[in-house]
Amino acid sequence: xxxxxxxxxxxxxxxxxxxxxxxxxxxxxxxxxxxxxxxxxxxxxxxxxxxxxxxxxxxxxxxxxxxxxxxxxxxxxxxxxxxxxxxxxxxxxxxxxxxxxxxxxxxxxxxxxxxxxxxxxxxxxxxxxxxxxxxxxxxxxxxxxxxxxxxxxxxxxxxxxxxxxxxxxxxxxxxxxxxxxxxxxxxxxxxxxxxxxxxxxxxxxxxxxxxxxxxxxxxxxxxxxxxxxxxxxxxxxxxxxxxxxxxxxxxxxxxxxxxxxxxxxxxxxxxxxxxxxxxxxxxxxxxxxxxxxxxxxxxxxxxxxxxxxxxxxxxxxxxxxxxxxxxxxxxxxxxxxxxxxxxxxxxxxxxxxxxxxxxxxxxxxxxxxxxxxxxxxxxxxxxxxxxxxxxxxxxxx
Ligand SMILES: [Zn+2]
Numbered sequence: 001x002x003x004x005x006x007x008x009x010x011x012x013x014x015x016x017x018x019x020x021x022x023x024x025x026x027x028x029x030x031x032x033x034x035x036x037x038x039x040x041x042x043x044x045x046x047x048x049x050x051x052x053x054x055x056x057x058x059x060x061x062x063x064x065x066x067x068x069x070x071x072x073x074x075x076x077x078x079x080x081x082x083x084x085x086x087x088x089x090x091x092x093x094x095x096x097x098x099x100x101x102x103x104x105x106x107x108x109x110x111x112x113x114x115x116x117x118x119x120x121x122x123x124x125x126x127x128x129x130x131x132x133x134x135x136x137x138x139x140x141x142x143x144x145x146x147x148x149x150x151x152x153x154x155x156x157x158x159x160x161x162x163x164x165x166x167x168x169x170x171x172x173x174x175x176x177x178x179x180x181x182x183x184x185x186x187x188x189x190x191x192x193x194x195x196x197x198x199x200x201x202x203x204x205x206x207x208x209x210x211x212x213x214x215x216x217x218x219x220x221x222x223x224x225x226x227x228x229x230x231x232x233x234x235x236x237x238x239x240x241x242x243x244x245x246x247x248x249x250x251x252x253x254x255x256x257x258x259x260x261x262x263x264x265x266x267x268x269x270x271x272x273x274x275x276x277x278x279x280x281x282x283x284x285x286x287x288x289x290x291x292x293x294x295x296x297x298x299x300x301x302x303x304x305x306x307x308x309x310x311x312x313x314x315x316x317x318x319x320x321x322x323x324x325x326x327x328x329x330x331x332x333x334x335x336x337x338x339x340x341x342x343x344x345x346x347x348x349x350x351x352x353x354x355x356x357x358x359x360x361x362x363x364x365x366x367x368x369x370x371x372x373x374x375x376x377x378x379x380x381x382x383x384x385x386x387x388x389x390x391x392x393x394x395x396x397x
Contacts, residue, residue: 013047017057057078085143091116094111103379202323265277
């Protein structure tokens with residue numbers, strides 16, 4: 001909608017100003033805001049005054065820039081402003097944190113999982129969530145959940161979480177999120193991809209391909225800052241593209257899936273160390289660490305690195321991304337044998353990409369991308385209405 005009335009124009013200005021302060025992660029100034037919004041300093045000052053009145057943004061003296069001209073004003077998220085409670089249901093633990101405007105992740109707490117039984121896992125998640133909700137009080141603006149599994153949208157039902165052994169688990173009714181509080185559930189790869197595209201190396205880029213491997217491999221394509229979710233939220237299952245060379249059987253029932261030749265189980269197998277899924281991370285880590293000195297480990301790492309690179313080349317042909325971000329085991333394999341990955345990607349890529357492959361870089365967030373991205377995704381929605389956000393959280397000081 002194109003704003004027409006004065007009230008709509010003011011609201012549109014507040015949205016843009018608040019998004020800018022949030023995106024800058026606490027490092028913004030009033031002069032830069034005026035430039036970004038293509039408005040006068042007076043208009044920027046009026047928008048900031050409104051956001052400060054709403055309890056969302058605080059103003060302070062900016063550090064001297066060393067340049068001549070009028071001093072500018074630093075803009076930061078208001079202390080005491082709204083926070084989003086984020087929860088991640090991973091394979092080894094339930095983790096939780098709080099994230100304020102500006103996107104900085106607070107202290108992460110983790111409750112290790114002794115069982116994958118849904119009632120047990122969701123019981124722990126519920127306890128962690130409610131402790132966070134009590135701590136945040138009225139500042140809590142919503143709850144966002146990162147899930148190690150394929151999540152149906154818009155229902156938020158976990159359609160499949162192979163590493164937890166879950167199918168069709170509706171997590172939200174178990175968690176007791178207070179009525180009226182905005183909530184989302186999404187796949188960890190989609191959310192991590194969002195985090196890297198917005199706040200990692202992919203910032204400002206139009207097309208970022210993100211790949212995460214552990215046991216299995218998934219990812220997401222982020223276009224202009226939004227992960228491609230597909231019709232029901234199931235997009236990004238790159239591990240099940242038939243990019244494997246050896247036609248090996250996959251856990252999904254098909255043959256030749258890419259992940260059968262590149263994930264942690266594949267690395268263990270390539271080294272002659274067949275391992276059960278729960279031990280795959282430790283085996284893969286040991287093999288990657290040993291690759292410098294142990295020829296068998298090195299051959300296995302190179303086999304997997306070639307497979308990883310081949311698939312990346314194929315996906316470069318499909319998507320022509322600006323940047324490829326690797327996380328988890330995929331990042332570790334690339335770190336151990338970057339040239340092998342790069343050469344294999346080059347061989348698989350079309351001539352137009354050779355010599356101009358996009359950079360392949362590790363995630364900026366380690367294992368925390370899901371939590372950062374969960375907050376980012378919910379703030380996307382909340383920042384659409386700064387006045388409602390302020391009112392809902394009683395952020396006024
Ligand atoms: Zn498969």
